[in-house]
Amino acid sequence: MTTTAIETSYKPKSKVTFGRILVYVLLTLGALIMIVPFIWMLSTSLKDQQQLFAWPPNWWPHPFVWANYTxxxxxxxxxxxxxxxxxxxxxxxxxxxxxxxxxxxxxxxxxxxxxxxxxxxxxxxxxxxxxxxxxxxxxxxxxxxxxxxxxxxxxxxxxxxxxxxxxxxxxxxxxxxxxxxxxxxxxxxxxxxxxxxxxxxxxxxxxxxxxxxxxxxxxxxxxxxxxxxxxxxxxxxxxxxxxxxxxxxxxxxxxxxxxxxxxxxxxxxxxxxxxxxxxxxxxxxx
Amino acid sequence: MEITRTLEPPPSFFQKMRRVLGKYFWGYFFVLPSLLIILLFKLIPLVIGFGISFTNWSLLSSPEFVGLANYAKLFTDPTTGKVFGNTFYYSFLSVPLNLALSLALAMALNQKIRGLAFFRTAYYIPVVAASVAVSAIWVWLLSDFGILNTFLTSIGFHSLNLLQNTKTALTAITLVDVWKNLGFNVVIFLAALQDVPDELRDAAKVDGANSRGIFKNITLPLITPAIFFTAVMGVIGSLQAFDLVYNMSMKHEGGPARATSTVGFYVWQNAFKYSKMGYAAAISFALMAILLVLTIIQWRMRRKWVYGEE
CATH class of the missing domain: 1.10.3720.10 (MetI-like)
Incomplete structure (x- = not known):
């Protein structure tokens, strides 16, 4: 409880401005560019050959193919x-x-x-x-x-x-x-x-x-x-x-x-x- | 006399060493193991490598002294020109791009942002990932039937063969390098920005400075040591690029048509594919010379623009 109290007291006086929203949007976009390739790696590793080239892309393999790992x-x-x-x-x-x-x-x-x-x-x-x-x-x-x-x-x-x-x-x-x-x-x-x-x-x-x-x-x-x-x-x-x-x-x-x-x-x-x-x-x- | 001598226990190896080295024993005791490794695998190799660069050694036959022939060949071998050109391109594209992007990201993160830990972690993930895995992932993403090209063809465009096209392959690999190493500089810049005292900025604000002025006159000068450091590290690292080039070019050939061969790659190829140890060593020393010159220039220029260096 004390920690939350401290955190709230230090909360930045953030005015919701256009600039601030833009910063969050760009940071999130950047983070996605960094992470998504790894998610795609994980997803691909659990697919069989038929699922590999599906369009629209299937992020959640169905079924999960653990055989790739074995x-x-x-x-x-x-x-x-x-x-x-x-x-x-x-x-x-x-x-x-x-x-x-x-x-x-x-x-x-x-x-x-x-x-x-x-x-x-x-x-x-x-x-x-x-x-x-x-x-x-x-x-x-x-x-x-x-x-x-x-x-x-x-x-x-x-x-x-x-x-x-x-x-x-x-x-x-x-x-x-x-x-x-x-x-x-x-x-x-x-x-x-x-x-x-x-x-x-x-x-x-x-x-x-x-x-x-x-x-x-x-x-x-x-x-x-x-x-x-x-x-x-x-x-x-x-x-x-x-x-x-x-x-x-x-x-x-x-x-x-x-x-x-x-x-x-x-x-x-x-x-x-x-x-x-x-x-x-x-x-x-x- | 004889008897007393035999009664005395024979001095152990350590005791002998201590007697010889006296009060300096412990100093050498602590530094010598590391120095031995450094001597054997850094300094002696430097000498051996330099020696090899004057021979035509193929490992199979005994080496023959060929004088400066390998160094002369550097200037006549068109491939050498090509790989040095590619490497400079790699460096000149990746270093400034990486610096600009990572500085921008670090400044965005420094604005008392929520979720700072999340963003920092996200940007840092590619840095800790093995370069071979990173290569495999991007080759798959950019391949003919990869997600990028499937998307392009689905909206009516031609698929882009980025890695198989001599015009785009090197740029694509360089951009993957930027993507992979961006997070490293973000963390360095973020640390530097957090060290800039708030009071300075507040004081400037009171004096009526706008945010651009504060950045130009306060923030930027104070983080120049970090910029200098990342620039030097970036140049040194990119001039030695190997992993991504090796793993992202088809059949590890540095192609298509040498388009992605870097100096580091060509050194490896000459030494361990073509068994031209002498020529490979000569190329590596040419690269080292360039690195040294560039580093010295950077250190000289440091006085002109790095804060606190007069």
Whole structure:
């Protein structure tokens, strides 16, 4: 009850003017342009071939054809692709959180020779585009025997300049008193990192986790180049092959698209706060 | 002497490291794992890639040094000219369009709108969706029997083969790029607009400024850092465009007739389709050089128009 009272007291003094109505109309129109393609994807994924091309378009499939999903799961192994994607994404996310928070702590709080140079080097790598590294990295992976392995997809993504920068900026603001107190209690830096720093950095870690998870889940070029055998594919790579193979099976293509997009959309709806935070954080870079 | 030495436990690896590095041990301990990854997969590849660009390596045979031949070929290969042209078109269309639309949307959303969370979520959905899925959805929407063409033919028009027409294919893909990435900039601009203090605007209003004047003289200057940031990110991102081009062109060929091939796509094609590692590396370094120059120009110009940069 109190919340509604607060909300009403803050209610904008909105006069219903032509301009205001126009703003709402345009915003709604824009939102529809953003959402409708996804609704059409969902709708198509539940139709059989006869329903696909009906005019006027049928937004509510009749009947619901779940067979598209079973076909995509069995013929094209989307279940397996999902597991592969989850594995790669989870390992990269956890690894990056650990490594980059460690490096961020080191760069923010430790003293050692060459620190500034190494930090500058780390920042400079943000300028190296993936087009540049993809060829030599593929060749390095060939020498390491890691082509067509998930480990090969994972390794280069475990640390990146931006995440280190982000963590460092956050740790710079961490109160020094806590660190001194911990030192007096006989905490070494590793214990401090695990017992005090990490438990008190949940929000920033969640933000970095969400950012990484989304990027790796949707990543396409690197896994496309690295994963040659069908059983190792990720959802994005698998979907790309599915689209190429079943060029006119829009129902199957859309079922595959739903399976690729849905997990990340659910995550987005659950953790929206951190998603929005993560974009604002990327703004720090400028 | 011998006996006391054996009684002492042998120093562990960590203890040895600590003795050597002394008080600096922990600093290196925390930064080295990340630096190792960055060294192995960012810095060393930079050197290797540059080396490869002077060879004719096909992965099958051993590489031969060819000097500047790959770089010279950049200027004679007509396809290279075409893909660079396509990429610049992609960039010049998508970046300003994205900035203008997202700024307009953010300003509309900043007017104490109801349902702000709903709108922001709606605009952000395409950003989190995988580019491959986005490609599949739009190829289906724009296909011969897709909803757009069925609608056009039902009201007596010809169907538009946007993605199969050399004149429209690249524009169509670029617009899908704008559609997909719009929400990202909306959130950035919205955050920047919310940081503009209300008092400034109110004061200007009291002084008799109209809404256009307030926008031009107060709001716009204060959000120039956000505009700068989105412009730089937009240029860097669009010059490397790959996912949509690969997935929206028929059979992943960057067609029709090279109409949608971008530099990023041509790099991939040379390296992993034609096995011309050397030439692909040379193209990627040419692109990197252009990116660097553009970024430096943008940073130089930043002083002239970004607020708070003198």
């Amino acid at each position: 076909e995509v799961m069995t013929k094209v192994k989307f279940g397996l692709y999902g597991l592969n994607t989850l594995k790669i994404t989870a390992v990269v996310t956890i690894g990056r959180l650990i490594l980059c928070s460690m490096a961020g702590y080191g760069f923010a709080r430790m003293k050692f020779p060459g620190k500034n140079f190494l930090f500058f080097l780390t920042l400079a790598t943000m300028m190296i585009s993936s087009q540049i590294t993809i060829i030599p990295n593929f060749i390095i992976m060939r020498y390491l025997g890691l082509v067509d392995t998930h480990l090969g997809v994972i390794l280069p993504q475990l640390a990146d300049g931006f995440s280190i920068f982000l963590m460092r900026q956050f740790f710079l603001t961490f109160p020094y008193e806590l660190e001194d107190a911990a030192k007096l209690d006989g905490c070494n830096p590793l214990m401090f990192y695990f017992r005090i720093l990490i438990p008190n950095s949940k929000a920033i870690l969640a933000t970095l986790a969400v950012m990484t998870f989304q990027g790796v889940w949707n990543d396409f070029l690197w896994p496309l180049v690295m994963l040659t055998s069908p059983a190792k594919r990720t959802l994005s790579v698998g979907l790309s092959y599915l689209v190429g193979q079943y060029t006119t099976r829009w129902d199957l293509q859309m079922a595959g698209s739903v399976l690729t997009v849905l997990p990340i959309l659910i995550l987005f709806f659950l953790l929206q706060k951190y998603f929005v935070q993560s974009i604002k954080m990327t703004g720090l870079k400028g």
